[in-house]
Amino acid sequence: MKRFFKATLKIVKWAVIGLLCVEALSFAVITTTNWIIYGNLREGPKAVYDPYALFLMENGVWPTAYSKYVDNHPELSKVIWFFGGSTMRASAAPYAMSIPSLVARNLNETEKPYAFNCFNFGVNSFNSLLESKYLEKQFIEFPIRPDLVVFYDGANDANYFAVQKTPYAHEGRERVQGVIESYYKSGYGILKPLNAAYFASFTRELLQKLLYTAKPVDPNSPELAAFVELTVKRYDFINRLCAAEGAKFLLALQPLYWVESCSGVDAAVAAQEKDTILGRKTFPHVRENFMTVYAALERGLAGKPYFVNLREALCGRNAPAYTADGVHNTDAGREGIAAAMLPAIRARLSLPKTANDGGPQ
Incomplete structure (x- = not known):
């Protein structure tokens, strides 16, 4: 019996060491x-708890x-x-090069006697679900009321x-x-710190990301259909x-390197981005997964009066538009996005179209 307990203790000890x-x-x-x-070392800047939106950036509205x-x-x-x-907030770049700043610059240069005041409520890692709650917070608390609300998702x-x-x-x-x-859901849930550590585990996060990059999204899955239905309702x-x-209200579907299907990109720029963007060959399902979800969202949002599709908005670029992850943008990329967004903004605000406008209405 003594040997049994000793062997058991040894197994438990090495199991714990292995997990660590x-x-x-x-x-x-x-x-x-x-x-x-x-x-x-961390993904995004420091966040703080918010009772409406779960979390917001520590340094407030950008x-x-x-x-x-x-x-x-x-x-x-x-x-x-x-x-x-984070592509809207652009906190890694000078704030004068964010999309809201570039839109404000263009409108205030071309739309006199009107004056435009743009607010950047972008928050790193936010998607439409958290943004919708943040919007409610700002309608309740923010003192300056909007003429136009733009979501970039x-x-x-x-x-x-x-x-x-x-x-x-x-x-x-x-x-x-x-x-x-x-x-209450699990037996070891009574050990709340241990249970919280399980859900916050780096091992769990890494496994999820590896499965994401290795397994394609099923375009006919009921989960994807429910996702599109609820997102459109939102x-x-x-x-x-x-x-x-x-x-x-204006919703812009943002361009990504992973979802572009255009062939008009300058050859030298395409080659440079090919060398810069990580995971193109290592994680082949990244592009496929983005394409599948984007295609489903496009179908669900087609015909909505508030929707503008900017998926291919950067196809004519003559400078690199994306950073290493194929999602975040260079200064040139944000310039192109702001220019593509302007016609839809002018239309929603009933402003006359200008010769500088580019992109879809």
């Missing part, structure tokens, strides 16, 4: 990947350059709220669905859900909410 080693290895892989892609007011003439002042993820919605396979996918979903539900609600608050 696997967790340490997973931590090393994830943090190294973050450093290669984002130049930071500044916007080139915004203006018209003193004593409110009828000439137009306010635009921009929502999206696609990448995070597609990515989180492909990883989590649920229409309610968002950043940190399982960690939050695990802490709330599993206290945008329909946002459209009604904006109208009730006296604002117009």
